[in-house]
Every structure is written in structure tokens, then in C-alpha cells.
Amino acid sequence: MSRFERVRGRLRRAYQSRQESARTEEDTSGEELNDVSETARVASPAVPGPTAPPSAAVYGAEPPVDLHSSTTSRDDADVPHGLRIAAAWCWRLIVIGVVAWALLRIVGTIKIVIIPLAIALLLSALLAPAVGWLLRARLPRSLATAVVLVGGLAAVIGTLTLVVNEFIRGVPELSAKSSEGVRQIQNWLKTGPLHLSDTQLDRYIDEAQAWINDNTSRFTSGALSTAATLAEVLTGTLLVLFATFFFLRDGNRIWRFLVRLLPVAARWKVDDAGRASWHTLGAYVRATVLVAFIDAVGIGIFLVIFDVPFAFPLAALVFLGAFIPIVGAALSGGVAVLVALVDSGPVTALIILGAVIGVQQIEGHVLQPLIMGRAVALHPLAVIIGIAAGVVLAGITGALVSVPLIAVLNTAIRRLAARRVPETPPDAVVVAAQAP
Missing domain, CATH: 1.20.1440 (de novo design (two linked rop proteins))
Known part of the structure; x- marks a missing residue:
């Protein structure tokens, strides 16, 4: 090999080695830049991401905040824990209050149905043991329920009849003694510790009479409204009787039907x-x-x-x-x-x-x-x-x-x-x- 060819081979090898070293340096610098660019990103409310490493100096970024397990955002973390709990309780209580208010309005609207049903439930709870005794005596369920309901009605009507008859019989005697009682009260007011004079008693009696005269229209309107609701009272009474009968006879089946409407x-x-x-x-x-x-x-x-x-x-x-x-x-x-x-x-x-x-x-x-x-x-x-x-x-x-x-x-x-x-x-x- 000539001297010239040996010099050219050395130059080629030196050139190739220089190119390889330059390529290696270029790849290394690229990887470092990528690492820095990934780790230098700063988390913020606008652009979420990982925080910068401790050695990186990032200007204009807020310090990182550790989020509690009960928070879902930076705004929740800035609110005190007690205030967040109070707010959660408040809006839940508001929802419950609105639902309760709506239920009360509904009940008030249909109270002519709700009240008789409630009374029927009370009567059914009272009479249910008697129905159970008759069922154990081998009576049919409908007959046992009818016997108990009719017996209860007879007891109530008989008691009311005795009360009304005795009241009517004793009203004349009571009215005669009431005037004497009023006179005794007047004498006690004059001779007792109050020492009221006849003028004061007459004034108080006149004021009471005036109050009664002023409120006569209110009493009359109340009586008229009571007479107007007679149909509602009769309707409610019939509903109580029918509901009590069916509660006593089919209460268990009605309850099982209602339970089957719920999730398993x-x-x-x-x-x-x-x-x-x-x-x-x-x-x-x-x-x-x-x-x-x-x-x-x-x-x-x-x-x-x-x-x-x-x-x-x-x-x-x-x-x-x-x-x-x-x-x-x-x-x-x-x-x-x-x-x-x-x-x-x-x-x-x-x-x-x-x-x-x-x-x-x-x-x-x-x-x-x-x-x-x-x-x-x-x-x-x-x-x-x-x-x-x-x-x-x-x-x-x-x-x-x-x-x-x-x-x-x-x-x-x-x-x-x-x-x-x-x-x-x-x-x-x-x-x-x-x-x-």
C-alpha cells in the first residue's frame, strides 16, 4: 500500500469517528431536554399536571397544595373542613324540609281521606285481637270481622244514647242551679278578697255582654260552616266503617301487596x-x-x-x-x-x-x-x-x-x-x- 493511501484511510477513520461522537452527543442532549421539559411543567387550576422538581426554579407558579381525600378540586381544599360539612348538612336538610312541606300540603289537601283512614287504623288495632279470637273459634274471616265491627258500633251507640238521655234529663236541674251558682260567685267577688263593688261587677258583665254581641256573627258563621260540613262528616264516618272492615279482614294481604311493590x-x-x-x-x-x-x-x-x-x-x-x-x-x-x-x-x-x-x-x-x-x-x-x-x-x-x-x-x-x-x-x- 502506498503512503498516500495510508494517509487517506486515516483521515476517513478520523472523520467517521468524529461523526459518531457528534451523533452520540446530539442524542444525549435531546433526551435531557425532553426530561427537563416533562418535569418542568407546573400544575395549576387552568393546566393540570405534575409539579416541578425541587431543583427546578419556576417563576409565576403557586405552591402545590395537598388535596384531602374528601375534596375533589382545589376550590374544595381552600374551604375549611367544618364549613364543608355544615354546607353538606344544610342542603340535605333543605331537601328534606321541602319534601316534608310537600307531604304536609298533600295531606292537607286530602285530609278528608287521610283522617278517616288514620282513625280506621286505630280502630283496627283495637279490634284486631277480638277478630283473632273469633278466627280461632273457626268462624269465617268475613263473619268474624262483621260480628266484631257490629258489636263495637252497638257499644258506642248504646253509650252515646245513655249519655245523651242523662244529659237531657238533668239539664233543667242544672240550669236552675247554675243561676244560684252565679249569684254565689257574685257574692264571693263582693265579699271575698277582691272586694268588687256593684258598679265594677255591672261593668264587667256589660263588657262580657258586648263581647258576646260583637262575636255573635262569628259564632253563627261557625255554626253554619259546621252544618255545611255535615256531608263531609257522614262521608268520613262511612269511610271509617268500610276501611276498618277491610283492614280487619284483608289487612295482611294488603300489607303483603304493598311490600311486593318494593325492591327485593x-x-x-x-x-x-x-x-x-x-x-x-x-x-x-x-x-x-x-x-x-x-x-x-x-x-x-x-x-x-x-x-x-x-x-x-x-x-x-x-x-x-x-x-x-x-x-x-x-x-x-x-x-x-x-x-x-x-x-x-x-x-x-x-x-x-x-x-x-x-x-x-x-x-x-x-x-x-x-x-x-x-x-x-x-x-x-x-x-x-x-x-x-x-x-x-x-x-x-x-x-x-x-x-x-x-x-x-x-x-x-x-x-x-x-x-x-x-x-x-x-x-x-x-x-x-x-x-x-
Whole structure:
């Protein structure tokens, strides 16, 4: 090989080695630039992405913020945790309040149907044991239900007949004694601690007479409106009778039909809660009847001993008033005290008042914990609030229905919130799949 060819080969190898080293440097610098460009991106609300490494100096970017597991955005992370929890509770409570308000409006619109159905449920819970006894005696279900319903109607109509007859028979005597009672009250006002003069008494009597004259139109319009609602009362009474009959006869089938409308996963728990609530309602109604009967007998005995007129009607009034817990028997007992005051004077009235208070104390401290406490466990504050709300929403009927409604809801919510598997009914059929 000539000298010239050896020099040319060396130059070619040097040139190729220089090209390879330049290509290697170029690839390395490209990879470093790509790494820097990927890691230099900064997360922001507008362009999300990974944060810059600690060694990178990025100007104009906000410091990174760690998001809590309960937040979904940077805005949620900037809001305090307590405020976010309060806001979540508030909008949920608003939704519940709107739904409750809508339900109350619906119930108020169709109250002529809702109230008779509620009364029919109470009567059904009271009469259901009697129907069960007749069914165990091998009577057909329809016949047993008809016998119990007709017997209950006969008892109510007979009691009302006795009350009305005794009231009509004793009105003349009571009206004659009422004028004497009024004179005794006037003498006490003049000679008692108040020392009112005849002029003051006449002025007060004139003011009362003027008030009555001014409100005569209101009383008359109320009476006219009551007469206008006679058709509604008759309709409601018929609906109560028919609903009570079918609740007693087909209540179990109606309940099973309603449960089958629910999703399969919820049927067991709803059925268990519903049957427990029905048991609570029956126990409440029977306990209330027993307590009301004891109140009526206790106050009625004192009325008979002191020869107060209308003893039986007043005892019946106490019995009906006791269905409104805490306040019902006290108000009806107050009527008995007024009758005793007008008929027999203040001494007898004070004795009857003491009897009413004593019976109320026995009811509140003995009968209610012993009888009612086993049926439903409700705090007295819940009872008072329920009665007040019932009176505001539906008058006397609302006061009558509010406490059993609270008791039923209390049992139902407790059963639905309990984490347990309901017991399998005895008539359930379990079908097991065969192994392949």
C-alpha cells in the first residue's frame, strides 16, 4: 500500500469517528431536554399536571397544595373542613324540609281521606285481637270481622244514647242551679278578697255582654260552616266503617301487596319494620283504652259519692279525653270541676279537683310507666310536642293521632336502622338450587 493511501484511510477513520461522537452527543442532549421539559411543567387550576422538581426554579407558579381525600378540586381544599360539612348538612336538610312541606300540603289537601283512614287504623288495632279470637273459634274471616265491627258500633251507640238521655234529663236541674251558682260567685267577688263593688261587677258583665254581641256573627258563621260540613262528616264516618272492615279482614294481604311493590332487597326489612310498628300501634291503643277506663272510673266514683249531676256523662267525657295523652283527661276533669262548682258549691268543687289531680298523678307515675311504658317508650317532651303539632295541623283529630303516629315512626325507624337479618316467617318456603 502506498503512503498516500495510508494517509487517506486515516483521515476517513478520523472523520467517521468524529461523526459518531457528534451523533452520540446530539442524542444525549435531546433526551435531557425532553426530561427537563416533562418535569418542568407546573400544575395549576387552568393546566393540570405534575409539579416541578425541587431543583427546578419556576417563576409565576403557586405552591402545590395537598388535596384531602374528601375534596375533589382545589376550590374544595381552600374551604375549611367544618364549613364543608355544615354546607353538606344544610342542603340535605333543605331537601328534606321541602319534601316534608310537600307531604304536609298533600295531606292537607286530602285530609278528608287521610283522617278517616288514620282513625280506621286505630280502630283496627283495637279490634284486631277480638277478630283473632273469633278466627280461632273457626268462624269465617268475613263473619268474624262483621260480628266484631257490629258489636263495637252497638257499644258506642248504646253509650252515646245513655249519655245523651242523662244529659237531657238533668239539664233543667242544672240550669236552675247554675243561676244560684252565679249569684254565689257574685257574692264571693263582693265579699271575698277582691272586694268588687256593684258598679265594677255591672261593668264587667256589660263588657262580657258586648263581647258576646260583637262575636255573635262569628259564632253563627261557625255554626253554619259546621252544618255545611255535615256531608263531609257522614262521608268520613262511612269511610271509617268500610276501611276498618277491610283492614280487619284483608289487612295482611294488603300489607303483603304493598311490600311486593318494593325492591327485593328491601322487602325483608320493610316487612319486619311494618309488622313491629303494627304491634306497637296495637299495644298503644289497648294501653290507652285501659288507662282511659281507669281514669273514668276513678273520677266517676268521686262524682257519684258527692252526688254531682251528670256523673255518667262526665265519666264518659273523661274516658274520651284520656285518648289525648297528658292534657286530655285534665281538660275533661276540669269540666267535671266546673259542674261541681255550679251545682254543689266551692267545697265540693275543690274535692273533685283534688280527685282529678290525684287520678292524674296515679296515671302519670304508676299507670303510664307500668302499662304504657311496655307498649311504647316515648319521652314526655316528644309527646307534648307531637300533641301541639297535631292540634296546629289538624285540630282535635291531630292531637288524637299524633302520639300513636310518633310511636309507630319510632319503632319503624329503629327497626330499619338496626343491622340485623329479620327472622324468617314460619310459612316461608325456601327453594334450594341443586348442584350441577
